[in-house]
Amino acid sequence: MTRRDFPADFVWGAATASYQVEGAIRQDGRTPSIWDVFCDRPGAIADGSSGQVACDQYHRYRDDIALMAELGVESYRFSIAWPRIQPSPDGKVNRAGLDHYARLCDALLEAGIAPVATLYHWDLPQYLEQAGGWPNRATAERFADYAGVVAQSLGDRIDTWTTLNEPWCVAYLGYAAGEHAPGRRDHPAALAAAHHLNLAHGLAVQAIRGQLGPAARTSITLNLQVLRPATDSPEDLAAVAQLDRIGNQIWLGPLLDGRYDERLFQDTAHVSDWSFVRAGDLAQIHQPLSVLGLNYYSSSTVRHRPGAVPPTWSQARQQPWCGPWPGAETVEFLPPVGPLTAMGWNQDPAGLTELLLATHRRWPQLELMVTENGSAFEDQVAVDGTIHDPERVAYLAAHIEALGQALDAGAPVRGYFAWSLIDNFEWAHGYTKRFGLFGVDYATQARLWKDSARWYQSLIAAGATPD
Numbered sequence: 001m002t003r004r005d006f007p008a009d010f011v012w013g014a015a016t017a018s019y020q021v022e023g024a025i026r027q028d029g030r031t032p033s034i035w036d037v038f039c040d041r042p043g044a045i046a047d048g049s050s051g052q053v054a055c056d057q058y059h060r061y062r063d064d065i066a067l068m069a070e071l072g073v074e075s076y077r078f079s080i081a082w083p084r085i086q087p088s089p090d091g092k093v094n095r096a097g098l099d100h101y102a103r104l105c106d107a108l109l110e111a112g113i114a115p116v117a118t119l120y121h122w123d124l125p126q127y128l129e130q131a132g133g134w135p136n137r138a139t140a141e142r143f144a145d146y147a148g149v150v151a152q153s154l155g156d157r158i159d160t161w162t163t164l165n166e167p168w169c170v171a172y173l174g175y176a177a178g179e180h181a182p183g184r185r186d187h188p189a190a191l192a193a194a195h196h197l198n199l200a201h202g203l204a205v206q207a208i209r210g211q212l213g214p215a216a217r218t219s220i221t222l223n224l225q226v227l228r229p230a231t232d233s234p235e236d237l238a239a240v241a242q243l244d245r246i247g248n249q250i251w252l253g254p255l256l257d258g259r260y261d262e263r264l265f266q267d268t269a270h271v272s273d274w275s276f277v278r279a280g281d282l283a284q285i286h287q288p289l290s291v292l293g294l295n296y297y298s299s300s301t302v303r304h305r306p307g308a309v310p311p312t313w314s315q316a317r318q319q320p321w322c323g324p325w326p327g328a329e330t331v332e333f334l335p336p337v338g339p340l341t342a343m344g345w346n347q348d349p350a351g352l353t354e355l356l357l358a359t360h361r362r363w364p365q366l367e368l369m370v371t372e373n374g375s376a377f378e379d380q381v382a383v384d385g386t387i388h389d390p391e392r393v394a395y396l397a398a399h400i401e402a403l404g405q406a407l408d409a410g411a412p413v414r415g416y417f418a419w420s421l422i423d424n425f426e427w428a429h430g431y432t433k434r435f436g437l438f439g440v441d442y443a444t445q446a447r448l449w450k451d452s453a454r455w456y457q458s459l460i461a462a463g464a465t466p467d
């Protein structure tokens with residue numbers, strides 16, 4: 001690979017999320033989120049763990065910011081835990097929760113690191129799940145209220161607001177596949193959740209701008225699916241198109257064009273009548289975005305499932321669970337082609353270039369940011385206490401090169417956030433998967449330099465990929 005220069009104003013960052021790193025789940029008035037409850041469910045988490053302690057970043061944020069400063073990152077993407085801010089069903093604001101994030105932001109700003117705050121990275125207050133969760137429209141309204149509260153309090157400190165992280169995972173892993181909290185397997189509910197997440201985003205953008213004015217930088221982060229057909233047959237191309245609608249267009253359409261694709265309704269007619277979409281909702285959802293965040297890890301190859309016929313409405317109701325794709329019973333995924341990461345995901349950097357360029361072609365004025373990209377591998381700690389992770393270095397280098405190719409072709413990509421700053425609680429995988437630039441020794445909470453952190457450090461210092 002040859003050396004590549006990046007624009008001087010390109011933002012290099014690192015990302016985490018509240019439940020994955022904070023710990024301190026009972027401190028300063030925080031009440032349970034759906035993840036605390038889900039982790040208690042036998043078998044839900046691979047190693048039986050939870051985010052109870054995680055990386056203890058709630059207490060160690062100053063040390064982690066010192067590490068970020070040494071790494072040289074210009075921005076930190078973190079998330080705010082809703083159950084710290086509004087811990088009780090009455091929605092009363094918990095000052096201590098807000099104060100924690102104010103201190104975190106102040107420490108970042110002192111270190112010259114721009115705070116990028118995600119308002120929802122999956123830790124819904126459990127009391128809202130008890131009231132119906134995301135399939136319940138009222139959750140979207142509650143989210144807007146919460147967004148306004150945080151904007152009012154932290155508005156002067158936040159560089160960019162991200163409303164939601166990966167609504168695909170929230171709706172489909174949480175409510176269709178049941179692999180994430182709250183662990184429900186109910187396809188009709190997952191589609192209602194998807195719409196209410198879109199609505200929550202639109203209402204929250206309005207609430208943030210209501211507090212901070214129209215110039216507030218707002219965004220959402222999507223994990224758009226890069227889908228490749230197994231063959232060029234019309235059936236396989238149709239399978240890709242269907243998954244694209246349920247996986248990608250379900251967000252992009254309302255958020256950026258103010259409409260749902262009619263074919264999405266047809267694909268899922270046996271699952272839901274979509275009566276949860278009310279007049280006026282699309283106008284609420286379709287708010288100007290300052291920047292679109294994209295998370296990218298891997299791609300998928302799909303084909304039509306030979307012999308499969310779409311179930312009738314009543315069959316789909318009786319047996320609603322067929323994985324995380326409502327209405328896509330006739331589509332199947334091919335096994336990923338290696339070398340795979342420890343997650344079992346393929347490595348397809350070209351997919352990142354294609355994703356950025358396809359998005360840019362469709363919305364030429366829209367700024368883009370890669371808000372997550374990274375890889376898990378089986379790390380070994382060397383005798384000197386560092387971690388040699390050549391595979392993660394290669395993954396990073398290849399994906400940053402792929403981003404550079406999208407820049408060359410004109411895509412306005414403003415920044416890149418490595419996932420993750422540190423190893424952390426990887427949802428249903430518990431602590432068994434390590435994505436960090438820094439390792440974490442969970443027994444001592446020591447942060448360990450990996451070669452990938454050194455590589456990223458020299459990239460940021462030079463504004464160019466290392467030779």
Ligand code: FCB
Pocket residue numbers: 017020165166169223295372419426427435
């Ligand atoms: C993304 C999540 C993030 C992390 C990475 C590996 O889907 O946003 O929290 O788990 O995957």
